[in-house]
Amino acid sequence: MIRTVQVTRYVTPLREGGSLPAIAEADDGFLYALKFRGAGQGSKALIAELLGGEIARILGFRVPEIVFAELDEAFGRTEPDEEIQDLLRASTGLNLALHYLSGAITFDPVVNKIDADLASRIVWLDCLLTNVDRTVRNTNMLMWHKELWLIDHGASLYFHHNWDNWQEQAVKPFVQVKDHVLLPWAARLEDAESELKVKLTDSVIQRITEQVPDEWLNNKEGVLPADAKKVYAQFLEMRIAASGVFVKEAQDARKRII
Structure with missing residues (x-):
């Protein structure tokens, strides 16, 4: 189960950009990288972050603990930066x-070497999640205590920006894999598929998708929260079942660059 914490202090923005994530302190005394529902792609980025991060954890990757972070309406009233105040x-x-x-330091493929097994598993994960944001320009991986950690899955599952053709999107190859920072080292994609696919049973996927808060699932697209959760689960189940399609796309893309 995912814990819920109360945000008690806004510390500093993590980086410039539209989403303005921040380092914040919570009532449990820990610091967190806080991602706001009022920023950028809104709650959809949070849903992708939650589902992508928890799937990665189930598959054995190191992912920082994910928590729900409650922000009181009075929080941030004294914040001098108007843009941040609006965001809060x-x-x-x-x-x-x-x-x-x-x-932690940003993963650098020139400095930090990883083996074919791990590279292949990460590429397989990102093909499953349709994660477009693991490139040389922005690896979204950290080295912490000499171990590799995966972060920032908010750009995954982009099908949910257009619900009309989600079934078609579920079985499509992931052509953006050609830009994946680890693709040159991903020489064991079929082995990765065999290892990871069996861990993602329908019951596991449903348990993860059920954790998405109803308040993040508004019905602007005419989809009720319970139905939206079913779509997320079915999308992932269909994509897992058709994983051979995106594995072949990744293998072909790798051949073109090595």
Whole structure:
């Protein structure tokens, strides 16, 4: 089960950009990388972060603990930066946060070497999640205590920005894999598929998708929260069943670059 914490202090923005994630302190005394429902793609980025991160954890990857982060409506009233104050005001309620890995450094493929097994498993995961944001420009991986950690899955599951053709999207190859930072080292994709696919049973997928808060699943697209959760589960189940399609796409893309 995912814990819920109360945000008590806004510390500092993590980086410039539209989403303005921040380091924040919670009532349990820990620091978190806080992602706001009022920023960028809104709650859909939080849903992708939650589902992607928890699937990665089930598959054995190191992912910082994910928590629900409650933001009180009075929080941030004294914040002098108007843009941040607007963001905090728009994010009242339930947000998402990851345990902050103090002292971690960004993964650099030139400096940090990983083996074919791990590279293949990460590429397989990102093909499953349709994660477009693990590139040389932005690896979204950290080295912490000499171990590799995966972060930031908010750009995954982009099908949910257009619900009309989600069944078609579920069985499509992931052509953006050609830009994946680890693709050159992913020489064991079929082995990765055999290892990981069996861990993602329908019951596991349903348990993960059920954790998405109803308040993140508005019905602007005419989809009720319970039905939206079913779509997420069915999308992932269909994609897992058709994983051979995206494995072949990744293998073909790798051949073109090595």
